[in-house]
Amino acid sequence: MDTSDSVRGDTPPSATAEHVVHALHGPSGVGVVDKAAAILDALEGGPTSLAQLVSSTGIARPTLHRLASALVHHRLVGRDLQGKYILGSRLTELASAAGEDRLTSAAGPVLARLRDTTGESSQLFRRQADSRVCVASAERPVGLRDTIPVGTRLSMKAGSAAQVLLAWEDNERLVEGLTGAVFTPTVLAVVRRRGWAQSLGEREPGVASVSAPVRGPSGRVVAAVSISGPIERLTRQPGRVHAETVSRAAHQLTELIRSAP
Template identity: 60%
Template sequence: MNGTMETTMDTSGVGVLDKTALLLGALAEGPASLRTLTDVTGLARPTVHRLAVALENLRLLTRDMKGRFVLGPRLGELAAEAGRDRLLLGAGPVLAALRDRTGASARLYRRQGDLRVCVSSAEIAGTGTPVRAPVGAALPMKVGAAAQVLLAWEEPEELHRGLRGAGFGAITLAGVRRQGWAQSLGAGEPGVASLAAPVRGPGNRVVAAVTLDGPVETLSRAPGRLFAGALVDAAVQLSEGLIR
């Protein structure tokens, strides 16, 4: 960040809101110290400090390991919430097409704290087996491909916390980030394979995981090799529906 921000942004006419928006806009460029924020926004240092601390208390800002201010987790949560209805409205047809293309059950999971919740699904009919994860099912974030995807792109502190007691490690999540999808065998149930890819919302934030799961006989012991292309296509389609 160099220089003072140009004040071309729309204004509300409410001073404190306009100053807050100016501060958040500055931090959209990256982490910044109190001094940098003062220089960039042109606001008085006491004003910047007061607003930044208040926004930090609301989790709209947080601080990195160097003590600099950064945009906080609440902004991502609000963005995810804003896209929730659109995501669910678009999920049904996409999951049904994915199921028909692959012959496996397709689901959509969202993270809620230490759980992943199935919010939409397209099941394979006539298999004679019970539904593994009906809509509304809450499963732990410690095993499975969906859990890996929902954790892999978290901030380092949250990622390390999520790995405690998990059935996968940091090396596995690094591989997930590199290839763009995760797979697991027998993690939640013996003989079941699963494959997951991230659905991204505004700011490229991971807001959900789209998955395939079924017997190893259907998905094989290397489901990513066979079905990652179809799964990623579905994830991209769902993501595009959130950022249009």
């Protein structure tokens, strides 16, 4: 079986995907993978049109369009508002997962301080596919509390952490994420403007929460720091009371993972 996924005579003589990949990494010997890698390497420089990808990779236009569409399907490649190709959000998720140990180890002390300062349970959430997962937590030791054990998988359709993890996504994924969501595009616009989110009974009746984004070295949102507890304690304006403290904790985590070797 031919693994090159090429059409005889359809590659410009000036460049080939194999030449591009060889220059950067050396060819793998599996043509389809080498071509996909060449596309991803070309997108590292920023939004790129189909014609520009053809020129930079040397892959024939029909083949490149087919491969790019497959990469978009798997979210390894995305499209911006102008329709240009960009690196996909799945790459960010995978990179975040690779750095999860560093993030979660740094989160422990930060979440403990956040819990002690606010008196509420604190959590760190990361997005995984269509869910958000609690990867670290510090629970309120006594009294009525919102218990979310590490490993708990929650919906991306409700809650302040879901708002934060979705608010800065590209347009295509933003539209997809809003389908069936409790919150609205207006709510996410407010989250982007003020830099934090709050929810009242979205995920569970009687529970309020406040969340803020943790950003990776590239500036993309990689996690959300949250506190949660009964509305009676957090009040119906929990952000007014706790947003500054939660945002400070998120900023501390951002600085810690950015400065890590």
